[in-house]
Amino acid sequence: MHAVPLIPRAFIERRAGQIVDPVERLRYLRRTAVFLHPPVPWRKRRLPALGLALLLACLLIPGRKVSGKASRVKSGFSLRSLTRASATTADIFPDVWLVDKSSDFETYSNGLRIDDRFTAPNQKRVFYPVYQRGAAVADIDAEQPEWRSEPAGIVYHTTESDQARFTVDENARLKRIGKAVIGVVQQNHSYHFLIDRFGQVFRIVPEQDVANHAGYSIWSDDSVIFVNLNSSFLGVAFETQTHQGELPSANSAQIHAARVLTEMLRNKYRIPQSNCVTHAQVSVNPDNMLVGYHTDWAGNFPFFEIGLNDNYGAPPPSIYAFGFDYDPVFIHATGVRLWQGLALAEDQVQTQAAARGVSVSQYRATLQKKYKEILAALKAAAIANDNQT
Amino acid sequence: MKHSEKVNNSAVGLDVGTSRICLAQRVGEEYQYETQLNAFVTIPFSKITEGVLKKEKVPHTVTGPEIVVHGNESDRFADLLNVETRRTMDKGVLNPAEADSLGMLRKIVESLLDPVKDHQKLCFTVPAAPLGAEDNLTYHEATLRQILSDMGYEVKSINEGLAVVYSELESSNYTGIGISCGGGLCNVCVSYLSVPVLSFSIPKAGDYIDSSAATITGERANRVRIVKEDSFHFNGFFADKLQQVLGVYYDEMIQSLVQGMKQAFTNARNLPKSNRPLPIVLSGGTAMPEGFRDRFEKAVREAELPFAAADIRVAADPLHASAKGALVAALADL
Numbered sequence: 001m002h003a004v005p006l007i008p009r010a011f012i013e014r015r016a017g018q019i020v021d022p023v024e025r026l027r028y029l030r031r032t033a034v035f036l037h038p039p040v041p042w043r044k045r046r047l048p049a050l051g052l053a054l055l056l057a058c059l060l061i062p063g064r065k066v067s068g069k070a071s072r073v074k075s076g077f078s079l080r081s082l083t084r085a086s087a088t089t090a091d092i093f094p095d096v097w098l099v100d101k102s103s104d105f106e107t108y109s110n111g112l113r114i115d116d117r118f119t120a121p122n123q124k125r126v127f128y129p130v131y132q133r134g135a136a137v138a139d140i141d142a143e144q145p146e147w148r149s150e151p152a153g154i155v156y157h158t159t160e161s162d163q164a165r166f167t168v169d170e171n172a173r174l175k176r177i178g179k180a181v182i183g184v185v186q187q188n189h190s191y192h193f194l195i196d197r198f199g200q201v202f203r204i205v206p207e208q209d210v211a212n213h214a215g216y217s218i219w220s221d222d223s224v225i226f227v228n229l230n231s232s233f234l235g236v237a238f239e240t241q242t243h244q245g246e247l248p249s250a251n252s253a254q255i256h257a258a259r260v261l262t263e264m265l266r267n268k269y270r271i272p273q274s275n276c277v278t279h280a281q282v283s284v285n286p287d288n289m290l291v292g293y294h295t296d297w298a299g300n301f302p303f304f305e306i307g308l309n310d311n312y313g314a315p316p317p318s319i320y321a322f323g324f325d326y327d328p329v330f331i332h333a334t335g336v337r338l339w340q341g342l343a344l345a346e347d348q349v350q351t352q353a354a355a356r357g358v359s360v361s362q363y364r365a366t367l368q369k370k371y372k373e374i375l376a377a378l379k380a381a382a383i384a385n386d387n388q389t
Numbered sequence: 390m391k392h393s394e395k396v397n398n399s400a401v402g403l404d405v406g407t408s409r410i411c412l413a414q415r416v417g418e419e420y421q422y423e424t425q426l427n428a429f430v431t432i433p434f435s436k437i438t439e440g441v442l443k444k445e446k447v448p449h450t451v452t453g454p455e456i457v458v459h460g461n462e463s464d465r466f467a468d469l470l471n472v473e474t475r476r477t478m479d480k481g482v483l484n485p486a487e488a489d490s491l492g493m494l495r496k497i498v499e500s501l502l503d504p505v506k507d508h509q510k511l512c513f514t515v516p517a518a519p520l521g522a523e524d525n526l527t528y529h530e531a532t533l534r535q536i537l538s539d540m541g542y543e544v545k546s547i548n549e550g551l552a553v554v555y556s557e558l559e560s561s562n563y564t565g566i567g568i569s570c571g572g573g574l575c576n577v578c579v580s581y582l583s584v585p586v587l588s589f590s591i592p593k594a595g596d597y598i599d600s601s602a603a604t605i606t607g608e609r610a611n612r613v614r615i616v617k618e619d620s621f622h623f624n625g626f627f628a629d630k631l632q633q634v635l636g637v638y639y640d641e642m643i644q645s646l647v648q649g650m651k652q653a654f655t656n657a658r659n660l661p662k663s664n665r666p667l668p669i670v671l672s673g674g675t676a677m678p679e680g681f682r683d684r685f686e687k688a689v690r691e692a693e694l695p696f697a698a699a700d701i702r703v704a705a706d707p708l709h710a711s712a713k714g715a716l717v718a719a720l721a722d723l
Binding site: 009011012016017022023024025026027029030032 | 554559562563582583586717718720721722
């Protein structure tokens with residue numbers, strides 16, 4: 001059984017206050033209610049004897065700080081010190097190997113079978129930039145990133161294509177739609193892999209090529225920040241559709257396929273669990289500086305079933321590293337598991353701003369400026385690259 | 390996929406009170422209400438009477454030697470015939486002393502609501518358990534649920550005090566105390582970020598005032614109610630004895646309510662911590678007389694409640710607040 005995440009009351013109240021429609025606000029509050037910190041007695045808040053004793057003990061122990069938050073503010077603060085809510089277990093890479101390979105199929109030791117008949121090569125991945133997160137964001141040199149070439153993570157998507165009922169009498173239609181989806185994603189080089197309704201895995205764009213799957217996007221692992229993940233992350237799409245007001249879902253065949261595919265990719269590229277995320281977690285819109293331009297798997301992604309830690313609780317680096325914000329519409333579109341990450345990211349922005357003695361809005365502006373510098377540098381590099389080729 | 394906003398479904402809220410039943414619907418951004426008295430009166434059958442009722446479109450039912458007039462018109466006929474109206478409900482629940490309560494309640498509900506085929510969402514109010522007494526609400530709630538389900542609705546219920554919170558306390562993120570002072574009961578609900586954490590009812594409300602005043606003055610309770618609703622106000626200078634008696638019983642009711650709150654808060658455990666004073670909203674027909682809010686606030690300040698009360702106010706639309714809250718709950722699909 002997984003622990004229910006707890007969300008600070010102040011976060012919930014602040015977000016609720018931004019929802020104008022009373023019905024939507026009520027709906028939001030009722031959905032978040034179960035994630036509130038457990039209530040404590042209302043009446044006179046006396047310091048219990050045990051608590052008092054512990055407090056005194058803390059005060060008497062040399063060098064011991066009572067408040068973790070205060071200690072962060074007083075000490076120097078760097079992005080490296082940010083905690084991750086997920087990644088609760090050590091990364092163990094599954095042992096998966098290629099068993100057979102023909103011109104059309106690959107078979108792996110964990111049962112994964114990849115259909116290569118619809119592969120559409122795209123631009124080669126040569127190098128992609130990453131930005132060290134050890135230093136403060138303000139110190140990042142947009143012109144001097146590090147360069148890497150191997151896939152560093154996986155972004156999971158939904159195709160949002162038409163859906164037939166998953167029943168035997170709809171078999172022909174299911175196959176027809178599935179084939180049409182392959183055609184579209186092949187033409188657009190949309191993802192590296194597509195998992196259809198029957199759990200079949202199709203390689204669309206070869207892993208050594210770039211797929212157009214993530215657009216403007218940001219993620220970070222323990223050492224570096226990734227900006228625009230088309231090059232750095234592999235895209236895996238589920239053939240599924242999100243109905244209005246609901247969260248997406250995958251069937252058992254798709255979940256099994258995603259599990260064995262993820263095992264293979266993680267083993268092959270040594271991808272940490274913390275870099276296996278959904279498009280909703282990484283997508284940003286630089287025009288309005290809001291996260292969640294795309295909301296694929298904004299909730300309900302089967303992290304555990306796929307063999308991953310629940311990354312929804314991880315604070316989005318777009319918020320704490322580059323000052324992005326989010327609106328009530330994003331809250332509405334996302335599942336509650338993701339809100340814990342949002343709350344943590346906001347908390348971190350506030351802590352960082354306090355450590356620097358500036359207001360949150362001032363600090364956000366600094367972060368946003370840095371993001372725009374990075375984006376401009378990336379665009380300039382892309383233009384220079386196009387001119388060379 | 391790019392995200393988009395969700396559209397609200399159509400839904401209805403129904404406040405099933407001891408003295409009135411109120412329907413709330415949202416048309417565009419507007420809330421619309423329709424109310425019927427939750428009462429009926431029987432008059433002897435004659436073809437002429439039946440003809441007149443039909444011509445005047447007065448809701449009625451012929452039952453053998455009698456004609457039953459129900460809803461709003463029952464008041465007028467009771468006054469005309471100098472009899473008491475009969476009630477389908479008493480103290481917030483189905484009236485055990487009234488043999489035909491169920492049938493009449495169904496008729497009154499049907500005069501407000503049309504049957505539907507598409508499982509439209511409906512949320513109706515139910516009272517909280519009386520303070521210090523046993524919960525006796527199961528039959529009442531199940532019966533109403535059955536009536537409304539039979540009409541094709543997808544039915545849910547909401548505590549009446551919580552409905553007041555949902556109607557009036559949006560600005561405090563649905564944190565505060567909602568009080569519905571109705572005919573049979575005063576319903577109180579403490580809500581914390583929309584979640585009800587304490588609710589109870591007090592059996593002294595409008596009907597208690599009416600019947601007590603009627604005993605003293607020799608008037609019919611129904612007549613007392615009409616006078617009370619038409620002209621009573623707290624100003625310290627009463628025009629007649631009835632007004633003076635009404636003032637006495639109103640004060641007693643307010644004291645019972647405030648002392649009940651004190652008792653409930655004192656005995657409650659695990660109420661959420663709050664650094665902010667709690668707003669209190671009063672609603673219902675019994676809270677409407679001018680000066681009621683001031684009287685209530687004075688009693689609250691004198692009672693030294695175990696929590697800090699912030700703004701105490703009467704609902705913007707006291708007669709419809711519970712129905713609106715039920716509608717908000719239905720729209721939110723809670």
